[in-house]
Amino acid sequence: MAQDSGTRTLISQSQLSRGRGRVIYWTLLVVVVAGFTLVFLGPLYWMVTGALKSGQEIAQTPPSLFPKDPQPQNYIDAWNNLALAKLLFNTFYYAIGAVLFQLVFDTAAAYSLSKLRPIFGNVILALMLGTLMIPAMVLIVPQYVTVIDLPILHINLLDSPFAIWLPLVANAFNIFLLKRFFDSIPEELMAAALMDGATSLRTLWSIILPLSRPILGVVSIFAVTAVWKDFLWPKLVMPSPETRTVSVGIYAFAGGTPMNVVIAASVIAAIPTVIIFLIFQRNIMSGLTTGSIKG
């Protein structure tokens, strides 16, 4: 992402740094920083501290800013009663599998479409991109029916991690992202490898993949967050309490559990993705915007 390269924007820099402009700029900046902190970080603070409050304190008016008598017990209850360790492990397991499946199959497909360019490659790519326009909700029923009785094989994938992993491979956005990146790798490198007698697989492994680390990272992060954030699909295909993901597990328990405990569980469920985001925020942001066209 182009970062503050000194190009002028809506308002010229000199106007912002002199006289009245300068005062307005700093006032606005302070207001926005404070406002955004309140709007976007505030609720998270409320969530983390609210889960520390007792049932009485939650119901009191006006609500208290700090928990008067912190109850870490809520977090412990959430961890134990909802079996969060198991739910988190499940989600983590599905996320790792999703990364591996997407990296192997989507990278191979993008490589083929970008560099090997087989006949009908363009038709296949178009058909893949076409699925971007089809909302998930439209396909949910026939997809579910397909998963409970896989065509030809007649296997039931309910409660099997493959029910999460395989549909995620059919991700046109990833393939498009990877293909665009591979397209930018010079053809000459490929030709040189061919001269040296390298096979296509060898070229992919020793030339393309090492050059593509940034984009592979982006695809992996997206895969993890997609699994962590998904709700309806895992709810449908992982019906047993032992195979649930963490979001589905919390939802299933929400009915009969005190609300501070539900919120405590929600905080715990959110921690992994928030950590991933804070560590990889640069990659995530560049990944989000690499594909976007110049307006």
Next chain:
Amino acid sequence: MAITTVPETPRKPGRPPSPYSARPQRTSLGRKVRDNLTGHAFLIGAVLCFVVFSWYPMVRGIIMSFQRTRRGETTWVGWDNYSRIIADPSFWTAWQNTFYFTVLALALGYVVPFFVAILLNEFRHAKGYLRILVYLPVMLPPASALFLFKFYAYDPSEAGLFNAILKALHLPTSQWMQSPEMTMPAMVLASTWMNMGGAVLIYLASLQNIPGELYEAAELDGAGIWRRIVHVTIPQTRLILALLAMLQIVATMQLFIEPLILANGAGAEDSATSVAYLIYQHGFFQNDLNGAAALGVIMLVVLAGFSAVYVRLTAKQD
């Protein structure tokens, strides 16, 4: 935020169309066939997944919508599922609610991020911090974020966060999710908070591509800030604006998890029932997969209509 790109690969001019272009021209037929086999071999995994989990379900959904399965026997029933679905009074309520949500979400979730991005783009300080803040809620599992809204923000008693703020400002408090009039605005608010980060970042990236000279020229012509936005910023970002409008419509039409968690499904007086929720209801509670498939096809047709309009509009502008 899965879809952020335009399927439009700008090919470098003069780029050779065939692979391994630098290689000698004397490729034999056998070599060509072998190359093609390798090419397809690399594609097979992904293509199989697309066939089984995307393309085939697409066709199957359409077929299912014309069938009825009873006691393991599948019969062709023509338009029966459709007429049954449409006759259901919640069908129209669901569409009404969904459109209402889409319109509100466009007003809030589409316009606000654009102006937020314009604002952030002007700042020389705290840019990274603000960007992280806006995108942070996008990373929360939606169930976590919605429980936060459900239990804390939209608590109808005065202990709720929003009611406490309203009371402190001496404004009338609200019943939030328990009042049919507030259900939709409350869902839009929660949904916008959770999702606006993606749009802001995409707008920011496209704002950075606007040549500064254009603003310079507009300013010299005496255009104020607002006119510079109207005559420079908006025309310069129109492709992204159009694309995100499209994506926003597709995303909001699928409104599901907000009613499910915030309103326990239908909400007060059916004020939260959405089309996607109805699909879920028919398919997985009323054991009416065929009716749900028909609803899915109707949704697809409606969205295809929007896509057609989108393609029309963007094609004309070019």
